[in-house]
Every structure is written in C-alpha cells, then in structure tokens.
Amino acid sequence: MDKGISSAVIKRLPRYYRYLGSLLDDGIKRISSKDLSERMNLTASQIRQDLNNFGSFGQQGYGYNIEVLHAEIKKLLGLDKTYNMIIVGAGNIGQALLNYINYQKRGYNFVGVFDKNPKLVGLSIRGLEIRDIDTLEDFLGKNKVDIAVLSLPGNNAEQVIKTIVDCGVKGIWNFSHILPAETPDDVIIENVHLTDSLMTLTYKLTELENNKN
C-alpha cells in the first residue's frame, strides 16, 4: 500500500497526521474532504486524491473516519514504532532539539548526546550526560541507535557521518551543512538547512522589493 506514493503526497503526510490528531483531540470522529480542505488550505479534490493512496477511508456522504485514517497514516509514517536516537553536537540547536519534549511523545527516545567541547562533556541535559565524541564509535557498538541527529559544524560532520554509517545507523537527521557525498542506499538522510531557509526568505523579500520598484 505504501508503494508508488509520490513524494509530494509523502511530504503532506505529516501535515495530515497533525491535523487529524488535533481533530481527534477535539473529539471529532468524521470529517468531509470539504471541511478538511478548509482547515488545511488544500482543495477537497486534492485531499481525496491524496487519501485515496492509502485505501478508501472515505464514504460518500459520510466523510472520513478520522480515527482509522489517523492510525493508518501513523503506521505509514512509522510512528507506531519507537526510535533510539542520539544527538551529535550539543550546541544550541542540539540542546534545543533534545529539550523539545514533544518528540518523546511520539516514540523518539534520546539515548545519547555527544560533543567534542570539553566544557560541555559531562554536563547533563534532560537527564542525559553529554559524552565525549571520541566515545561515539564505542557507544554505537554497544547500543542500538536508529537515528542520529547531526547538529555540529560542517567541518566535523563528514567524519562523524562515516563513523555513524559504518556502525550501522540507518537514519540521519542532518542539521549540518555537509551533504555527504557517498552513503549506502540503505541509509536515509533528511537534511534541514536552517540558514538556507532563511536565505530563501530574504531572496523572496528582495524579489518583492524589486518588483515594487
């Protein structure tokens, strides 16, 4: 059922999941594609097309069964499982991500934090002691880690990625500026380039300004 879903639809899945979850929180059981479209800024036909990808949860005239649809998308997103995660780079962004307590509600378990800065090593964040990055390989040999969060400067990231991949970690959530050149096909890298996003914003602001003149 998860074969052949376009990447545009996949990108919208988390949004569906969040909206349907908030409807469930409000005690709502069914919703029409029209009502959902108004809440989500998508057209009703777009929503019907998207959701048809996952089976037929909608019933003409009755709308979607929110609970069933939410559970199905949860499974598609892999959120019915738990993930052991580590953070490499305990600077501002790393600490913020660790503190962002929401994650734990969804089955994201932080099991280790690493940094090379001696001023940080030994400190605790949310009950996790920051470990010396030199112990990363040893740690990965002894602990199952599903996802490594990379929140360290680009010049250090390349070696860390190699270590992580060699130790069998399959998921990398990459906040560093490094786009690793070669990683095995069975390693998934999701890049978050914060400064690129901000530059995109200033690009559009500049374009707007130029068009006014």
Place this chain on the structure above:
Amino acid sequence: MDKGISSAVIKRLPRYYRYLGSLLDDGIKRISSKDLSERMNLTASQIRQDLNNFGSFGQQGYGYNIEVLHAEIKKLLGLDKTYNMIIVGAGNIGQALLNYINYQKRGYNFVGVFDKNPKLVGLSIRGLEIRDIDTLEDFLGKNKVDIAVLSLPGNNAEQVIKTIVDCGVKGIWNFSHILPAETPDDVIIENVHLTDSLMTLTYKLTELENNKN
C-alpha cells in the same frame, strides 16, 4: 535578471552561495563547472544551466570567476542588506536560533525577543531582554522590523501572525505548526516544520524496512 528563475534553482541558490563562499575562504579564484559539480553533488550541465540564469560568469576553458559569481548570488539572495529581526517565542528553539551567532555575520540583526511566559520575561539572552508578548504591537509600532521568527506553539501563533502582519512586517520565518490561512500577497512566509521533517525520515526508514521484508 531575477525574473523567471524557477523555484528549483532558487532553492539551490543558498547552497551555491555557501559553497562558493568556502572556496573564497580557501583562496580559490576560479572553478570549472566540473569541479564545482563534484563538490556539490550536482551534474556539471545542471550547474551550467543554473548559473546561466544569473548572467554569463563562466568563460569556456577558464571556469567561473568565483568572486563575481558569489557577489551576484549574494545580491540575489538579498544578503547585501541587513534585516531587523524579532523572535516571538523564547523557548528552546527560539533561544537556539538567537544564539546561533552565525546569523549576525550575514546581516541578521535581532532587535527584540518576546514571550508570554512570566518566568522568561525579563531574562536576557545575548544582551537582549525577553519582553512580554503583550508589548509586541507597541514595539512594532516604534521599531522597523523586517523579519519575525515565530517559534511558539501553534495555538498562540495565529493571533501573533495577525498582529505582525497588521504592523507591516513583511517576512515571517515560521517554526510554528500554524499555516496562516490568509496573509496579504506582499507578506512572505517561510515555513520550517521540524517535526514534519523527522516524520519524513521515519516514513522513509519504514519504507526501507518494508522493502527488505
């Protein structure tokens, strides 16, 4: 010159800017599309196509003049200007963004931080006192703000967006889960959905796992 550039190219602009900047830092003056393609994981023909959008900085057999190209992309990205920025929501992500000192090097000036939590109001981060969110409108009336960073929970974001837009702020860097329904055409919103990005990663990990079985 900035008319009609496709959004795919625009998305790559920050990456070109970063790579060219690091080449300049290394004292390199010229680079061929082939060498650049190896560093950037793009094909040489893709790079030539992309850069042709901004004029002809490449010379057959001599490669690109990095300094000229870098300066041109900087201008396109609006990075030759400075931006007054505020942060609304001084929690973990907000504080991390403020601390992420790199920004200031590029002309991003934080002029205010706001939160509604009385435990945070009055504290200082990087020399900026956290202000009560109730003073936001007053502040925006007295200070020119180009970009508002929204790093607050979704349920509070809608009203804040309305205030910000009404006060004439044109750029919103949105880390909240709210996708504002209606904003004027001359307001640019750049969304960063961190949890969606993590869900995309777990989706792909799950897909990988399913394909193995």
